Amino acid sequence: MDSQAYPTDKITFPFDNSYFRELPGLYIPHQPEQRATPQLLYFNSPLADELLLKLPEDAPELLAALFTGNLIPEGAEPIAQAYAGHQFGHFSPQLGDGRALILGEVLDKQQQRYDICFKGSGRTPFSRNGDGKAAIGPMLREVLVGEAMHALGIPTTRALAVTATGEQVVRDKVLPGSVLTRVASSHIRIGTFQYFAARGQQDYVKKLADYTIARHYAELIDSEDCYLNFLAAVSQKQATLIAQWMSVGFIHGVMNTDNMTISGETIDYGPCAFMDSYKPDTVFSSIDEHGRYAYGNQPLIAQWNLARLAETLLSLIHPEQSQAIAAATEVIESFPELYQHEWQQKFRAKAGLTDSIATIESDSQLISDWLDFLHAQNIDFTLAFRYLADAAEGKPEALLDLASDPATIKDWLTRWQQPDAKPTSHRATHMRKHNPLYIPRNHLVEEALNAASQDNNLTPFENLLDTLKHPYQETPDTEQYKTPASDSFTSCYRTFCGT
Ligand code: AMP
Ligand code: MG
DSSP, rough: OOGGSSSSSGGGGGBBOHHHOOOSSSSSEEEOOOOOOOOEEEHHHHHHHHTTOOTTTTHHHHHHHTTTTSSHHHHHOOEEEEEEEETTEEEOOOOOOOSSEEEEEEEETTOOOOEEEEOOOOOTTTTTOOOOEEEEEHHHHHHHHHHHHHHOOOOOOEEEEEEEEEEEESOOOOOEEEEEEEEESSSHHHHHHHHHTTTOOOOHHHHHHHHHHHHHOOOGGGSTTTTHHHHHHHHHHHHHHHHHHHTTTEEEOOGGGGGGSSSHHHHHHHHOEOBBBBBBBBBOTTTTTTTTTTTGHHHHHHHHHHHHHHHHHHHHHHHSHHHHHHHHHHHHHTHHHHHHHHHHHHHHHTTTTTOOOOGHHHHHHHHHHHHHHHTTTTTTTTHHHHHHHHHHHHHHHHHHHHHHHHEEEEEEHHHHHHHSOOOHHHHHHHTTTSSOOOOHHHHHHHHHHHHHHHHHHOOOHHHHHHHHHTTTTTTTTTTHHHHHHOOOHHOOOOOOOOO
């Protein structure tokens, strides 16, 4: 359908495209492909409201055209951003938005700036051999996992809409095509800095750094050692983020430097998965043969990635290279401490331990012993912590039922309840706020995506999404959503770089 045929006056995006305006040379303007028969599969109307978008809810055809790229809203200035990245440790100097476009930016109710981005909107000058397309399953995965992360309180990009394009996408099999509309506080990645640094375009690195600081770390603008402080602030954001991932058993799966945002939001839900039983070496991604991005490796990889960011900033940090390296190294080397602090806070809250300094050391031992026997007894990470809250109320049965050797847990519970931490409902209530009951269980995500992609049936997706929106709040008739996958499912489960 001709885009002119739509009543565009019903649509308002209050665009204010600062990246487009301020950073020419760092992107290529490009238009999305037109699609024959768009159909709306998902629309996040509360998010649209937060972003102050004016959209007609009663016109799915119009929304389908809009969120497939057939209809470009007024004020949009679509661009493909340039970026590079270390993928599995190897540097690719040119990646860029090969199947994504940023339509523009809007300010939400709190005056926070957000990118509105298409994924799967067709080939761009960065596509290399790719087709620029996306399939329904992986785009709906972005909805499920992104909304789950958001409800868990973890910084994340979010899905505004998903459409079916009506076209087919050829992967290892033929799949229905899709476009995701994604919202992010920006799409600036470590890889964005690497792209220009690798080309020796220091003027662009500086422009990008100044822009990024103004957009995400404005409090640093006038500080002494602004660029070093910027590196430290990004490290802190990542330390917090990774500790949050670890606290819910999230495995990103492809922590390449192009998939690590400067804002500290989780981005790109491709081969991600959630750990069931606690095993630090858990890895599901089919291409991660050596476990580089395993659950327990994520903090180390974050630090490695931050070192790559540091390299791009050296000449801004200090004109004297040796001094720049020394200062940046100090920041990077402080990452484990930042991370440990965040991790301790998260896990102390999960275990219902108080903030008393006096007990920090013995509490660390308690947490470490607890994790050791979750590991040794192959116990579900999520349920174990959740049922520990019941134990705080004097009801340890559900927890003990998870264990193959309940006696060890009983001993541990005795230590845990000593000396000041009495079993109280207050403690249990507090713990339940830090221990979700519902996470996106891998088998349920797969079932929901298969039903949508293969059978055109969105009901399992919608039901699962409803549950994931209240991860901490138990609701009736949701037994299936809290139950882990069978061991046989998990042992064979493989994820793929969602293309
Ligand atoms: P990702 O694995 O999604 O983070 O993407 C890594 C790089 O591959 C980015 O530059 C993407 O734009 C590009 N890419 C992934 N899939 C496609 C595709 N189907 N067509 C074109 N480029 C793609
Ligand atoms: Mg990516």
